[in-house]
Every structure is written in structure tokens, then in C-alpha cells.
Amino acid sequence: MRKIFVINGPNLNLLGTREPDVYGSTTLRQIVQMLKAEARKRGVRIGAYQSNHEGSIIDVIQRLPVKGYSGLIINPGAFTHYSYAIRDAIKATGLPTVEVHLSDIEKREEFRKISVIREVCMDQVKGLGPQGYVKALELLAEE
Ligand code: DQA
Numbered sequence: 001m002r003k004i005f006v007i008n009g010p011n012l013n014l015l016g017t018r019e020p021d022v023y024g025s026t027t028l029r030q031i032v033q034m035l036k037a038e039a040r041k042r043g044v045r046i047g048a049y050q051s052n053h054e055g056s057i058i059d060v061i062q063r064l065p066v067k068g069y070s071g072l073i074i075n076p077g078a079f080t081h082y083s084y085a086i087r088d089a090i091k092a093t094g095l096p097t098v099e100v101h102l103s104d105i106e107k108r109e110e111f112r113k114i115s116v117i118r119e120v121c122m123d124q125v126k127g128l129g130p131q132g133y134v135k136a137l138e139l140l141a142e143e
Contacts, residue, residue: 001045004140005069006035006133007057008050009077015102023102024129031130035073038134042141054083061089071140072097073133080105080115091120096143098136101126 008028011018016027032048039046047069051057057079064072072095079086080099090097097120104127105112118124123139125132 001043002071002141003045003047003067003069004039004071004073004137005047005049005060005064006032006073007060008048008075009057009079010052012075012077013050013052026130031133034130035133035137039137042137044137044141046137054079054085058085058089061086061093064095065093069095071095071143073100073136073140074098074117074121075100075102075133076117080117081111082116084116087116087120090117096140097121098139099124100132100136102129102132103127 012028015023015031016025028050032046036046049060061072072090074090074097076083076086076099080101099115099117099121105115106126115124125135128135
């Protein structure tokens, strides 16, 4: 069975109560449960990880190929806008990756319009809320 991994970066553990007007009221646990259910229908298994720490996220990305994962869905949170280290880790693994954002980063503050991750990802999904993770799964499943 194909295995796809989903990583959520800093502050996404607070989903549900964090700025609900921007990020909605669905918790991260609910998002991951929903994504797992959608993946099961498509014969895909999902592994999931959330961390507030850049280095921990990089450690996990580096291990994905040896653990048999063939795709990555990542919402890097604010690391999106400045983590060249996460960008390099994604590039180093060579795994097809889709970047996800719950909000539409194009329509917010200037600093959010820049993603240093985008170039090493096959696609970027933004502004779809929790459904964005399912869209990313579909894009990877087509690969
Ligand atoms: C986010 C957008 C980022 O700018 C922000 O720092 C986040 C969440 C999103 O899902 O919309 O933490 O990645």
C-alpha cells in the first residue's frame, strides 16, 4: 500500500482555538482523521507529525524515504516564509511534495506571500481550509 506522510509545523497544534476567523474551528486531530479516512478510500496509508521545531521537522523529512514513504504533504506554518533548511530537506529527499496552507497566503500580510518552499514542491494548495489536505492527497495520488 502506498504511504504518504503529512507534516504540520509550528502553532498548527493549536488549530481549533487559534485565530478561528483565519484558520477555522477544526482541530488538527480532526484534520488528520479526515485525511486518513479519505486516504483509506484511495488505498493510501497516512503517517502524520506535528512539531514546533524546525530541526525536528528536518529529521523527520530526512527519514521518510527509508521508511517507505513516497509522498509528502506539508504545512510548514510560518517556516514557509523563511526556512531554507526545510526547503533543502525536501529537495534532498526528492519526494513529491505538496505545500498546503489553510488560509490564502496571497491575500494576507506581505511577508506571507513569499514561500521559500514552493519551488521544491510539485504544487501549492491554499485557502481551502482542511479540504486543502485532501486536495494535496489527490494531487499526490495522481503522481
Ligand atoms: C499557514 C499560513 C502561515 O503564514 C502561518 O504562519 C501558519 C499557517 C496556513 O495554514 O494558512 O502558521 O501555513
